[in-house]
Amino acid sequence: MFELETLIRPNIRAMQPYSSARDEFQGEARVMLDANENSLGSAGPQQFNRYPDPHQRAVKAELAQLKGVEPAQIFLGNGSDEAIDLLVRLTCRPGQDHILILPPTYGMYEVAANLNDVRLERIPLTPDFQLAPEAVAHIVASDAKLVFLCSPNNPTGNLLHAEAVEQVLRGFRGLVVVDEAYADFAAAPSWTTRLAEFPNLVVLQTFSKAWGLAGLRLGMAFASPAIIGYLNKIKPPYNVSEATQQHTLAALADAPHFEQMRQELLAGRQWLQQQLSTVAIVEQLFPSDANFLLARFRPDATAVYEYLLGKGIVVRNRTTQPGCAGTLRLTVGTPAENEQLVAALRDYAA
Numbered sequence: 001m002f003e004l005e006t007l008i009r010p011n012i013r014a015m016q017p018y019s020s021a022r023d024e025f026q027g028e029a030r031v032m033l034d035a036n037e038n039s040l041g042s043a044g045p046q047q048f049n050r051y052p053d054p055h056q057r058a059v060k061a062e063l064a065q066l067k068g069v070e071p072a073q074i075f076l077g078n079g080s081d082e083a084i085d086l087l088v089r090l091t092c093r094p095g096q097d098h099i100l101i102l103p104p105t106y107g108m109y110e111v112a113a114n115l116n117d118v119r120l121e122r123i124p125l126t127p128d129f130q131l132a133p134e135a136v137a138h139i140v141a142s143d144a145k146l147v148f149l150c151s152p153n154n155p156t157g158n159l160l161h162a163e164a165v166e167q168v169l170r171g172f173r174g175l176v177v178v179d180e181a182y183a184d185f186a187a188a189p190s191w192t193t194r195l196a197e198f199p200n201l202v203v204l205q206t207f208s209k210a211w212g213l214a215g216l217r218l219g220m221a222f223a224s225p226a227i228i229g230y231l232n233k234i235k236p237p238y239n240v241s242e243a244t245q246q247h248t249l250a251a252l253a254d255a256p257h258f259e260q261m262r263q264e265l266l267a268g269r270q271w272l273q274q275q276l277s278t279v280a281i282v283e284q285l286f287p288s289d290a291n292f293l294l295a296r297f298r299p300d301a302t303a304v305y306e307y308l309l310g311k312g313i314v315v316r317n318r319t320t321q322p323g324c325a326g327t328l329r330l331t332v333g334t335p336a337e338n339e340q341l342v343a344a345l346r347d348y349a350a
């Protein structure tokens with residue numbers, strides 16, 4: 001049985017959150033002398049002299065519409081990486097509790113666990129990067145505080161089968177964090193559509209990929225209002241800057257541009273898939289629901305990696321990741337970049 005209160009660290013349940021000036025007074029007053037801001041203005045070209053809304057109400061109102069959720073089901077962080085760290089800290093007592101990950105997967109889960117002195121248990125994915133029935137059974141029987149499921153998975157690119165994810169959601173007593181950083185490129189509905197069914201579900205998304213805003217640092221977590229309430233309780237009060245909030249509102253209003261880029265990247269992925277499948281040194285090309293492709297190279301992926309670097313093309317070498325021997329991860333770029341990549345690979349040792 002899932003019971004949120006028993007998963008939350010006792011010190012966090014008991015603590016009082018920081019009450020900021022912007023919590024205690026909201027709105028516009030004629031004279032704002034409550035937050036030790038600089039009423040004269042800002043150095044630099046733009047005015048950022050006031051603290052931002054700690055609850056990011058304007059951004060959440062727009063996002064709630066876009067995603068079909070309530071504002072109370074949204075947490076915003078300084079990248080999804082902040083949400084990952086806060087989820088570990090919310091549930092795991094340092095030196096005592098543990099979390100589950102399914103390698104090969106995103107590296108930040110392990111970093112967050114190590115940073116917080118939280119033990120990590122690795123349950124490997126199958127050779128085609130899915131959850132084996134034994135893995136599901138192992139998770140369901142575990143007393144770990146949370147499990148990270150990355151779908152579409154980084155660095156492999158595939159969606160996890162929905163039935164297996166659902167079995168975990170039904171059986172596991174901890175939080176099930178489904179990291180959907182690449183959801184915009186996937187041909188499957190987001191797990192945000194299932195939030196009402198699963199009180200233990202947390203879905204992570206980000207503005208860093210399809211929205212093209214990696215430099216802005218804005219990540220989203222979607223979950224029950226109870227879970228979101230706890231994340232808000234422990235976040236740094238002003239974790240999303242005014243510049244980020246303003247820029248995100250402008251980006252959300254520019255949704256047609258987002259959609260046009262998304263379609264172009266999907267077309268680029270398809271083109272790369274076709275081309276790479278006819279390149280001699282590509283031994284295996286994995287299916288992708290993301291904006292990158294994982295490919296296995298023969299005879300020596302690291303030599304190919306170095307060769308590409310020599311041509312000014314940098315890709316991600318994943319050869320040392322579990323189950324990924326001989327692989328490179330190739331991000332879909334502009335059409336011209338994709339062509340350069342394919343041409344270089346065709347020329348390799350030719």
Ligand SMILES: *Cc1c(COP(=O)(O)O)cnc(C)c1O
Pocket residue numbers: 078079080081082106150154179181205206207208209214217218219
């Ligand atoms: C890129 C990526 C993120 C995004 O992190 P941000 O901090 O939002 O930039 C999260 N999870 C996975 C699996 C990723 O690949």
